[in-house]
Amino acid sequence: MARIPLPRAIGALALPALALLSACATPEAQLRTGLMNAGLSKPMASCMARPMVDRLSMDQLLKLRSLSKVGDLDPRKTSYDQFMRRIRALQDVEILRVTASAALGCALG
Numbered sequence: 001m002a003r004i005p006l007p008r009a010i011g012a013l014a015l016p017a018l019a020l021l022s023a024c025a026t027p028e029a030q031l032r033t034g035l036m037n038a039g040l041s042k043p044m045a046s047c048m049a050r051p052m053v054d055r056l057s058m059d060q061l062l063k064l065r066s067l068s069k070v071g072d073l074d075p076r077k078t079s080y081d082q083f084m085r086r087i088r089a090l091q092d093v094e095i096l097r098v099t100a101s102a103a104l105g106c107a108l109g
Contacts, residue, residue: 039083047105048099060094063092080103084100
């Protein structure tokens with residue numbers, strides 16, 4: 001069995017580890033990105049993501065991920081009603097309640 005020099009072995013292990021770490025984003029970051037892709041502004045998406053991640057299950061957060069598959073929507077052209085229509089289409093009352101509550105809390109400051 002050939003011996004690999006220690007610095008080279010560490011480098012060979014570090015690259016895949018770094019790749020895995022960069023692929024891992026927190027649920028809050030993933031939700032924030034999804035909300036922005038669904039048409040919310042970055043400040044609104046950031047504000048809403050925090051309480052939503054705390055109140056929704058992982059299954060519900062995965063349902064919300066489907067919003068980002070709609071395509072990148074322009075926050076200047078997406079109304080609250082259009083966004084909530086997409087949320088209602090998920091057919092989950094808890095997601096609707098938590099999203100509306102987060103939106104209201106963020107809008108009121």
